[in-house]
Amino acid sequence: MVRQFFIYRIRDRKTALAWYDQWCHLGPLCEIISLEDIVNTGYNHQEKVSDLVSNATFTWSPVWNLKYPGLASIQTPHMDDLDDKLMWKGTDNVEQGGSVACIWESIRPHAQNIEWFEVVWFT
Template sequence: MGSGWKNILNLKDKVRNHICFKIGNGKTTLAWYDKWCLEGPLCNTLTARKIYDARFNASNTVADIIKNGEWCWPAEWLLKYPQLSNIQVPELNEDVCDEAMWVNRAGLKTKYKTKTVWNDIYGNNNGAKAL
C-alpha cells in the first residue's frame, strides 16, 4: 500500500471522532456505526453479535429502528445496557435529509464543509496542534 493511502487511512481515524449526524428523516444515518446521539456510535456499546441476534443488521439506519415513534430494540437491551434508555427517539421529518456535522476543536457543531475540516485539522488556529 502506498504512503498516500496510509495517510488517508490515518486521517480517517483522526476525523472519525469529529463527525456527527443531525437526524432529519433518519434514512441515511447508520444506527449502529454513525455518531448521532450523545452515547456515541452504538457499536461502542452493542457488539455486532448482539445486533445480529436481535435480528438487526449492520446497514440499519436510525429510521429502521424506530417504529410508531418508539425504539424497536429488545427490552432486554434496556436491562443490560441502561444507557440506551437515555437516548431520546428523534422526531423524524420525511422532508429533511440527515446532515453530517463537524465537531470542531472547541466542541462546537458546524455544517460539514471540506474547508472547515481542513482548517480545523491543518490550519494555524492560533498555533493549535493538528488533530
C-alpha cells in the same frame, strides 16, 4: 482519525447508519452494543436509524434496556421531510458546517505562538 468529528443531525432518519454513524450523544452504537448482540437480536449491519423506530419510539430488545442502560437516555429523533445532515463537530464539540477551513482548524497541529518570530522572518 477524522471520523470522530462527523455527526449526523437526524431529520428523516433514512441516511445515518444506526450502528456505525454518530447520531446520538452516546456516539456510534457499535461502541456500546456488542456486534454479537446486534446480530443475535435480528438486526443487520446496514440498518438506518429509521429501521430502529416504530410508533415514535425505539424498538430496542427488552434485554438491552438492562444490559445497556445508556440506551434509555437516547431521545427518539423528531422526524421531518428533510434529509439527515452530516455535520462536522469541532474539537470544542460545536456542530459546524464542515467547510475546509473549519475542518483544517480542527485537525491541524496547534503550536504555541512565538512572539519573537519577526526577528527571524523579515522582508
